[in-house]
Amino acid sequence: MTRYEVLANTMAAQIRSGSLKVGARMPSLRQIIAQHGVSQSTVFRAYYLLEEWGLIRAQERSGYYVAPGAAVAQSHAQRPVAAPAEPAKVDISNLVFSVLEAAKHPGIVPLGSAFPSPLLFPLQRLARSLGQSVRFVSPWSTVADLPPGNEALRSQIALRYLGMGIAQPAEELVVTNGALEALNLCLMAVTRPGDVVAIESPGFYAALQAIERLDLRAVEIPVDPRSGLDLDALEQALKNYPVRACWFMTNFQNPTGVTLTVEKKRALVDLLDRHDVPLIEDDVYGELHFQADYPLPARAFDKRGMVMHCSSFSKTLAPGYRIGWVAAGKFADKVQKLKLMTTLSSSIPVQTGLADYLQHGGYDRHLRKLRSALLAQLASMDAAIRRWMPPGVKWTRPDGGYFIWLEFPEPIDAMELHRLAIEHGISVAPGPMFSVSHAFENCIRLNFGHPWNAKIDDALRVLGQLVRQVPAAPTSASVSAPVKRR
């Protein structure tokens, strides 16, 4: 750990313990230099780091002050921790973009990818549906298919809910450009700048990006890779902070792969109901279940229209088509209007093409094949991890989706592992991508969504070697990281 990181962590501890109160002026440059015997630039860099963590805030020509966001950290010293809305923005985004960018190169073994292999999708059959239906698209659909979206498509989606036993009115379905747009619109619909949103830690980085982009504040709720979201911690957060919305993944969570039990989902909905807080439920992997049935989403237990259930075809059928949706309950009208204001509507020929495929293309047959392919790939990945990873490593074996969350026994710098792996033609998703505080430095997410082959197996072997060479993360030393997992 460098000098400025040591200094930043020391001061962060003072802020978290409350010995420096919210609104208090931070010690002056002169004072700190005298007290800690460090250089001016060390103090600056420490302060920049504290600012990035959301603990302090600069006031022009006046110095640094303990930021309002630090209150959350103070009143609940362990967890959840307030996310710095704006200052962390550049950091998380650059991290995410560099990982996504690295995954773009076709030669790279895509263990860090967010998508399964497109080779698993019936692209030719889909193309046929698209090509046929576009020839018969009514010229007037331009106007008629404005949000909430193409009617045939929404009926097909409503039918799939019915298959789960959920009576989902098609009128509450808004078709979006992938689930990502759905999630972003939902967040906009129920928050204003400055509001507090509860998210998972570790959790999907897009939630962090959205929160930063919209000037919101995040409360991170710990996710245990085996049991999932910590409902007690959530209840504490709901009591202590003015939480305006929750953004959770209830099935095959990204990145851990964990699924909440039906009891927990029911309890989650009850808890949020008592606090009158809407839930943005990200359920893009639900269809990729390895057991017999789709694990019921929290939406199934919602009686008041407070759960906005978001999903898409991007992970199960047609990544490039960019069609998702939200069953937005009582917020449907608001979401629909936001969609009109920002992207107007989703591509109409693509909507009609998908509707045709869902009616005639054999989606369920495709899903059965896809699920068994993923399950077989999980077994191969599991075996390769056993073979190649250092002893003491822990990993999850999810009941669906295509992510494994891997935790190394020794402190390692996952960012450095990511960098080294790229040099060896392998991408991984480093743990720090998945939290505001860049915690989980000794974790990575692996994608088993690609047909198994010798190249992937060899990539795991190389990764196993690299792990042994990678140093510990700079921030995982003596002073505790801002967010503790368990």
Added chain:
Amino acid sequence: MTRYEVLANTMAAQIRSGSLKVGARMPSLRQIIAQHGVSQSTVFRAYYLLEEWGLIRAQERSGYYVAPGAAVAQSHAQRPVAAPAEPAKVDISNLVFSVLEAAKHPGIVPLGSAFPSPLLFPLQRLARSLGQSVRFVSPWSTVADLPPGNEALRSQIALRYLGMGIAQPAEELVVTNGALEALNLCLMAVTRPGDVVAIESPGFYAALQAIERLDLRAVEIPVDPRSGLDLDALEQALKNYPVRACWFMTNFQNPTGVTLTVEKKRALVDLLDRHDVPLIEDDVYGELHFQADYPLPARAFDKRGMVMHCSSFSKTLAPGYRIGWVAAGKFADKVQKLKLMTTLSSSIPVQTGLADYLQHGGYDRHLRKLRSALLAQLASMDAAIRRWMPPGVKWTRPDGGYFIWLEFPEPIDAMELHRLAIEHGISVAPGPMFSVSHAFENCIRLNFGHPWNAKIDDALRVLGQLVRQVPAAPTSASVSAPVKRR
């Protein structure tokens, strides 16, 4: 005008004149009742209206205060006027949505529509391109075509710039879901909540919606229906306020149809350069020119990458495909990342289909036909206005696009005209849609983008009758409206 509207306008005048300063407490309920002899509920409703206009702000358990936003109105009493970022939101949006919603009904004569008739587009030829190219889309394009977008499509777009004599690097082109997403991303890229943005008045309502949604403040720059944007007013605004961005339409402006001369565009770029302010240039109608050449956009005179030139195929070729782009200059990287965070990418088969059409489909031949159809329709609309509208009406005859801006000599309530017209199966776009302050009550925008027929001619006749029955707008009485046009 109702009692509360009279009261609200009276107090608005006091605020604008500065006799009630920013931050001052508004008179108490008791005081006003005593002074004006009105009821308690009249005061409440007047205050709600003032709040909606952004002139006052409620403070919990303490009463109403003159809002910070009113400062702009005060320091520059005539124009530009500060837009209330948040309070006007619901209002403008509902207005716009009700107009859009009304235009959705297939039986309605769509004089208020924002699109030309889809019958003017080569939808079958396009469908062929889409159907053919989707069959050969590489499965890996999901990853490769992430923003900035499909390479073939971006090359084709760059070629079109070259046709105008603009060397546009394809790397700076970001493909979006229509120009609307491009404009929104650009605005997000160069502003933070609270920033001031210069927009046109009258201007495209999506700019107002975006500004409200992103918690920005607007300075309205007057647009003369004959000469266009008032550069002197813009210069004043740049001097007086911390303007962070401009969002202007330089060709066939919506709603007036006016085009800036080359000299004015050059002067605009120079002026913004001197103040180091980026220009978001909305040029979605440029290809629909009735004279020989595409009127050069301001982008053509930009040497520093400060102009973000936004356009799309929605108004010229394929409304429902939802493909637009921005030539984002030095902001390209930032825009691209925002796109990744919010909608990830535009639909890939649609991008490849359009690229194929642009290469092989005869886009220029189609455009020539489309332009001459629009020009003929303009002539018919022009004649129908002469025949059916009351004497003294003024209207624009644009050199491109498909909008006419019509100004009635007598004060009328365009909102009421809109409502009545809908009852008669006709939509119009009422003037108040096009400004923050809901000015232009005696104006409407007419769409001549639909093949002329007896039904449209008859709609003009009915409209001419309705205009004669419609009362004056409630706010156009004694107290002047917040924004004056000339």
